[in-house]
Amino acid sequence: MMTVPQTSASLRRPARIAINAGLVIFIALYAAIGFLQPNYLEPGLFMNFLRRAAPLVILACGQLYVILTGGFDLSMGAVATLVVLAASILINGDPDTTWAVIGALYVMGVSIGLVNGFVVAFLKVPSIITTLGTMLLVNGLALAWSGGAARGDLPDNFRNLGRLVWRDVSVIGTLPLAAVVLAGFVALAWFGLNGTVYGKRALAVGDNPRAAELAGTPVAATRILAFVVSAVSAVTAGILLGGFSGVSVNAGEGLELQAIAACVIGGAQLLGGRGSVWSAVFGALSLFALFTLLNLLGLPQALRDSIQGVILIAAVGASMWRTRRRN
């Protein structure tokens, strides 16, 4: 065959160095914290920072799965609240039942994820509506079950998951158990997306579900699994939250939006098709560093919410702008 002249439009792009936007923002914000409070740069306080950031990072990793497939999971904050309340009621002060109850909490979380997934995948209800529905449903159930007020108490072996800190660890000094849980969860989330074919399927489904379906991708199963992972992350985060803040009826309030904001700050694209575990991890750390910074500056809680709103809009706006400029 003769050589075919080709259009000259395919330009060689300069190789893009893969530095996560979230990492840069996180380093900048943490540097600012270190400037205001130099002792935050010590390993001990950094570990404590990680411990308190752990629930948000874990939630963001779960949320990322759903965002990659082109959806949202608004129910995760409610699931975390339910976990805290259910644990206190079910354990009811008896430390021997702790592990069985934790197992039951995960079963409950997986069921909520399956409900979200089936409704989105088969009834074709947009995920934002579906999970808004389950959010109200789960919140209502949790409040009704607990009688509207925190009841019971969490035994120490449950609370340790969020609270325990090993001292005199070599090199880093202290090591919170929550940081270990965090590292384990992030590693699993990373493996799911990069160590199995699931990640590529999720990206394809989020990018173009119709094309993915015609290419043989199990679109429904991919979506359902994403919601299950998200719910499992919410249960894990709920257990940690119960550990360090104890029983409260608004333990998980607003966390779903923080998780979404975290993914977007880290560079994941809303409505799917782009993002990595590192977007979720560093996005969440950035967001938490920002909250810490605002605390250090003495800003009231109400203003923190406003600033979070501004950041969510700015992050999504910036990501849309980047996409448009690229095209």
Place this chain on the structure above:
Amino acid sequence: MMAVPALSMTGISKVFPGVRALDGVDFECLSGEVHAICGENGAGKSTLMKILGGSYRPDAGTIQLAGQAVRFTHPRQAAEAGIAIIHQELSLLPHRTVAENIFMGREIARRGLLDKAGMRRKAAALLSRIGAAIDPQALVSSLSIALQQLVEIAKALLMDARILVMDEPTAALDERDSRALLGLVEGLRREGVSIIYISHRMPEVMAIADRITILKDGKKVWTRPCDAAPIDEIVRAMVGRDLKDFYPATPVSAPGEVLLAVEGGTNAGLRDLTFEVRAGEIIGVAGLEDSGKGALAQALVGDVPFTGGAVTLRGKRIALRTPRQATAAGIGYLPGDRKSEGLALRQSVRDNALLTLRSLMGLFTRPQQGALAHDVIDERLGAMDVRAADFGQEIGTLSGGNQQKAIIVRWLAQASDILVFVEPTRGIDIAAKAAIYETMRAFADSGRGIVVISSDMPELIGIADRVLVMHQGRVSGAVPRGANEEDIMHLALGLADAPRGEAGA
């Protein structure tokens, strides 16, 4: 005497980062003239038209309308100056009525209230002027693509367009509707409208154009009257090579054993379909727009499955209830609309080529090992001559031909037995077309089969070993290699008394 041209563009240049899209292009169009622009994808046709339509501003050059210099900064200004552009993708609102669409943004108001009756009357007048029997109150979504195109033209005429740009207007139309559209263009020309016509379909261009301008790599090659430009020369100017060897040679060996057999395939759009595909065969499927040829493709790939009948592949009965089942059974699909049905545009070339393989393997397969490794797929992409600076780049940045080739690689990697192509070369330039035909032939010659559904008759005649012609959901006949367009048209219009449902292997 030298008439002042209705439109004259002089020395138009436009540079995008890293690419000179247009380089000192001159173009003019007289009133009552059909001036065709030909060129490969990326030659600069659409950039030139976007400058004319006010979407882009030229870096250099001037535009004159009937001798008056104009400068557009917004598409609306161009529209008000009498320039109408009808894009390949229609811009109608599907859930509004025809009249509402025609008057979109220019509604007639009486004392601040919409004058619906007046708009209906005027819409009806416009539609009858272009010979379209469309109810102004029908919803756009209820119309066929062909009729929607007519609505789009009526909308252009409302603005009293003096210059009408038609970008691949017949790409989505079948033979019958294309002819009707060409008749309409003829009528507009007689009214003195200047028509700029962009098309990849050479016979159409030859039939309709007064003059032809060839663009290549952002430069004008030449402008000639149509009678001084034989097809061979147009193609040579566009691609720098001859038209011979355009379609691959007929295979020497006779087709092998039966690969795919459909018996009595039936669903809402198909009635009692029976045909078979043999190893090494390319089966073409022709038919008018509503003939069921699209439904046949959707049934074969499990998108809109057969509800009755039996399908066997290599002698084994297979179920085709979902695309996933069809894919796993060995039937691959190359949709006509690559962007919306074929590709995940923001994923890399590699990931798109590996999509099916990754979708059918076990969930815990490592995504970049064994058959999924970068060098394995890169080699396949290279063998298919997919051209990209880097196979890690987003597939959306590739040309249509390269995208199509990447999808072919997807199915080759899956070792599919049957490929179903729908409009395989729609919107693809002439050079890439030849490469895709070559690939199709090579795939069939390797002992597998192809079903190709197309509205482009010369394409079917050139590439297929046998053409099934469909009419009203049935196969109305089959013609062997070497048939002519009239034979096919005859069957497509249901005029033949050939026995029904017979494919004649």
